[in-house]
Amino acid sequence: MTLRLHNTLTKTKDALEDFPGFDRTNVRMYVCGPTVYDYAHIGNARPVIVFDVVFRLLRHLYGAAHVNYVRNITDIDDKINARAAELAAARGSDVEAARAEITAATAGQYLQDVTALGCLPPTHTPRATDYVREMVAMIETLIAAGHAYAAEGHVLYDVSSKPDYGKLARRSLDEMIAGARVDVAPYKKSPMDFVLWKPSDAATPGWPSPWGRGRPGWHIECSAMGAALLGETFDVHGGGIDLVFPHHENEIAQSEGAHQGHPLARIWMHNGFLQVEGEKMSKSLGNFVTINQLLQDWPGEVLRFNMLRSHYRQPMDWTVAGMTESWKTLERWYAIAEPVAGPRVGAAFLAALCDDLNTPQAIAELHRAPEDELAGGLGLLGFSNVQLRIAAKKAVDTTAIADAIAARNEARKAKNFRESDRIRDALLAQGIVLKDGPGGTTWEVKR
RNA sequence: GGCCACGUGGCGGAGUGGUGACGCAGCGGUCUGCAAAACCGUUUACCCCGGUUCAAUUCCGGGCGUGGCCUCCA
Known part of the structure; x- marks a missing residue:
């Protein structure tokens, strides 16, 4: 290549x-x-x-x-x-x-x-x-x-x-x-x-x-x-x-x-240059965003992914909506890629990067790649899930959440849905979203 | 004023002279006590005006818009 x-x-x-x-x-x-x-x-x-x-x-x-x-x-x-x-x-x-x-x-x-x-x-x-x-x-x-x-x-x-x-x-x-x-x-x-x-x-x-x-x-x-x-x-x-x-x-x-x-x-x-929410970034417009400020609210990897979604030579518009979409994609991908034992770099993915660093194309290839190639691609692009994990654990009592989930599942088993929904709503009020999957209940921090 | 880049569907964003990438959202469905998540399926496009061509979103010219450089700037 x-x-x-x-x-x-x-x-x-x-x-x-x-x-x-x-x-x-x-x-x-x-x-x-x-x-x-x-x-x-x-x-x-x-x-x-x-x-x-x-x-x-x-x-x-x-x-x-x-x-x-x-x-x-x-x-x-x-x-x-x-x-x-x-x-x-x-x-x-x-x-x-x-x-x-x-x-x-x-x-x-x-x-x-x-x-x-x-x-x-x-x-x-x-x-x-x-x-x-x-x-x-x-x-x-x-x-x-x-x-x-x-x-x-x-x-x-x-x-x-x-x-x-x-x-x-x-x-x-x-x-x-x-x-x-x-x-x-x-x-x-x-x-x-x-x-x-x-x-x-x-x-x-x-x-x-x-x-x-x-x-x-x-x-x-x-x-x-x-x-x-x-x-x-x-x-x-x-x-x-x-x-x-x-x-x-x-x-x-x-x-x-x-x-x-x-x-x-x-x-x-x-x-190429970057704009913020469709406007040029300037101190007078008040849309001057420092990396440091952004890192208060967003994992660094989300910022990184968001940047790579557009081709480096194209002008790009930085938006909060784009950041949210990036976070969602990364979260889903990490869930798939993390358990993979043998990551590999896919040929189509690598070809996209070798064509003048076409990261949007490379990301598109990852969307249709098998799990091991998704994991390999993420690794090559510098994604490791460290920042997301830190963000997810920020100021959250994981033991209390696990207990609440257990209590909710007890209630569900007993068909006490009033109680199970109460627990779910209480967690949501704390910013914790529950996901019921075939393998049990998982949670994430709401964005 | 001079020089340059960009303008794709509701949004983000590749790409190509002729078979409508990919993602998000939306819609339909599977699953679920319900919701969310996940999974399956699916609708919508190439700024405007000319030209070249059998055929242009793709090439050429003009216009409009956005941005960059000419001064410190990623």
């Missing part, structure tokens, strides 16, 4: 195995991770889940030991600095200490959230602050190669030095300059030149460099960390579609510029 993935660079479904130099014993994937200044929201959850499935699929195809997955944590950023400055001012403390505190707390929360979503830890989770030296070295290489220039404490990438700049976003320099709304700083040679390094004042976190105390620009960290952990060229690079330009375009410019033009990634994958 050959995996084909839609490649933003070529706009076709490409097979990794068709690329010369592809090494099936060392499959490498890089995904842009969060900038840690605030809680991750539901939109952030989409790439995390989607690329976790890609990771799991690659491990299935090539073996877990042969897949290397890097998802960075961006802990250098001007939004972070703004928060750090607020915190430092409020306390009269050091701005760097405030930055470190905010990013450590936010990163910890993020890892906790995505773990609840059933995502495996990546092979590496590098933090930008640990790779400043590599960034500085890459910038020096770019200057030496004629791709960058220093000016007024800044270092800028010279886009005119790279004739194919814009190939990922499919935009020409002329188009971009014509439509540009960028403030053109006087030290830029071209309006599209972007910052690799910029100076920091005393109230802003900064690191020493040949160009003075400063901090890296937004894009260079991914280039530097990717090269340090995966090498010059890797197989899959992923992120949200909004990152295509400028972030990924600039990563390509930097990495290829620093590596004699060797390609940065073979396949570029981008997930």
Whole structure:
């Protein structure tokens, strides 16, 4: 079964195995991770889940030991600095200490959230602050190669030095300059030149460099960390579609510029955007949903399943109705799959995933699959029933429920239906729904 | 303003130049003291206007709508 993935660079479904130099014993994937200044929201959850499935699929195809997955944590950023400055001012403390505190707390929360979503830890989770030296070295290489220039404490990438700049976003320099709304700083040679390094004042976190105390620009960290952990060229690079330009375009410019033009990634994958109840998510509309809030009300696996019901490149609408439907499906499936002794991955299911990660198709295959293939498919997609179980047991006295069920069945046997219905209604009032099946009575927490 | 993506039945959501995926809901039934659950069966579709074609939901052009990028953003 050959995996084909839609490649933003070529706009076709490409097979990794068709690329010369592809090494099936060392499959490498890089995904842009969060900038840690605030809680991750539901939109952030989409790439995390989607690329976790890609990771799991690659491990299935090539073996877990042969897949290397890097998802960075961006802990250098001007939004972070703004928060750090607020915190430092409020306390009269050091701005760097405030930055470190905010990013450590936010990163910890993020890892906790995505773990609840059933995502495996990546092979590496590098933090930008640990790779400043590599960034500085890459910038020096770019200057030496004629791709960058220093000016007024800044270092800028010279886009005119790279004739194919814009190939990922499919935009020409002329188009971009014509439509540009960028403030053109006087030290830029071209309006599209972007910052690799910029100076920091005393109230802003900064690191020493040949160009003075400063901090890296937004894009260079991914280039530097990717090269340090995966090498010059890797197989899959992923992120949200909004990152295509400028972030990924600039990563390509930097990495290829620093590596004699060797390609940065073979396949570029981008997930589509998400709306909430038919509207774009924004703080002003009041429909800004964080993963953390959602996890108060929903098992992480429900959120995960809901995300995989739509294809990752399609725009998706996140709704409570969809979550309810997802929960129902998962619950029914777990009941079927859990007793299975020998799970297997079905051919049609795997074929769907290998066709550009068609998870809706794969889920449809699970609906008609035999029990062992349902169990195997759920496992491959990262579902284990842990979260649902936790949710089901939350604040529930299982012994009391078992006693009530026994009492009700006594009453039913005695044809005392007034009493049996009273017990059932009393449990329902506590949010416990009874199900009478051929094998006896089971219960679940009402949604 | 420039560039790009998407628009499928009551809802979610794949896919295809010609035999109406799949799920939810609904309806009918089996089971059940009843209800729920489970199981079986079943109704409803491709935004609008042109074009290409023997044939278009599927290809092309235009329109409308939603969203994305061009500035931080998954």
